[in-house]
Amino acid sequence: MGIMTTSTPAKKNPTRRKAAAKKTAPLSFSKETYIKWHRDMLLMRRFEERCGHLYIQQKFGGFCHLYIGQEAVLAGMVEGTRPSDRVITAYRDHAHPLALGTDPKVVMAELYGRKTGSSKGKGGSMHMFDKERNLFGGHGIVGGQIGLGAGIAFADKYRKEDHVTVCFFGDGAARQGMLHETFNMAMTWKLPVIYVVENNKYAMGTSVERTTNVTDLSKLGASYEMPAESVDGMSPEAVADAMKRAADHCRTGAGPYLLDIQTYRYKGHSMSDPQKYREKSEVEEFQKRDPIQHVAKVIQDQKWMTEAELKAIDKEVKAQVEEAIQFAEESPFPEAHELYEDVYVTPDYPFVND
Secondary structure, three states: OOOOOOOOOHHHHHHHHHHHOOOOOOOOOOOOHHHHHHHHHHHHHHHHHHHHHHHHHOOOOOOOOOOOOHHHHHHHHHOOOOOOOOOOOOOOHHHHHHHOEEEEEEEEHOOOOOOOOOOOOOOOOOOOHHHHHHHHOOOOOHHHHHHHHHHHHHHHOOOOOOOOOOEEEEEEEOOOHHHHHHHHHOOOOOOOOEEEEEEEEOOOOOOOOHOOOOOOHHHHHHHHOEEEEEEEOOOEEEEEEEEHHHHHHHHHHOOEEEEEOOOOOOOOOOOOOOOOOOOOOHHHHHHOOOOHHHHHHHHHHOOOOHHHHHHHHHHHHHHHHHHHHHHHHHOOOOOHHHOOOOOOOOOHHHHHHO
């Protein structure tokens, strides 16, 4: 309706031209989806912000890798896949169970190493897991989950179950030999797995440009004839669309799909990272594209919620995170005998029953 269909010069009808310029494309996602995205991404953000504070206060130990800035990747993934689909990821994994619906109390308790955690306090920051929500864990071995993702997908194909595995890894892990061996196998056996590079551009602290001459990581699938595309990872809409395309492809039996999702972490690789390898101005440029602010603007522009209502959601989310912290701090530690439970052991090892 906003395009001129006559030969009348636009300058003779300035009012109509102005209206056409203001015309925007219709939204592809519903009001409910945008509001869910806003709440879910706020939960990830506020949870991770508090994790950073708690780690500094030595409330829990080990390593701590924050997801701040990358929330649109998971918001879009959940929208573009089914609850029955499988998810496996690396060690920047606090947000993945939150996005899938795991109770924040359980995630926080796992960080604290408490018995009420998702892995009974035995996994900690880098090994989140939720069987009920098909989260097959965060993994501390760089690139190790790439092969495991293929195994999960193989099991589903073998059992003729209509599931897709979403296997996340970072741009640093894309240099591992595991990737190439697995890509070859996954394409040969046509496994239903979406390989997702959460490409935050710096691995631990070295830019993609300094580690390879192939900076477009979607090209990694080319030698295996694996379909692939690059995706704007600061946009939940773009991620959701790409995930849906990839999942639909996998469900046809055509094999795996590769998504190079261009995202950005606002914090360091881990809490011990001084971030001397990138300019502050670069971080600020990506913060201007903050996915949470983007979604909030869409909600306000559509008059779905007021600024006060959005702030109320933020307040509710912050309270939810504080409740999770209290739950974790009041939960008990595992007992000593649990060291030998939930692990694979050979029955005749003498120390098992000591």
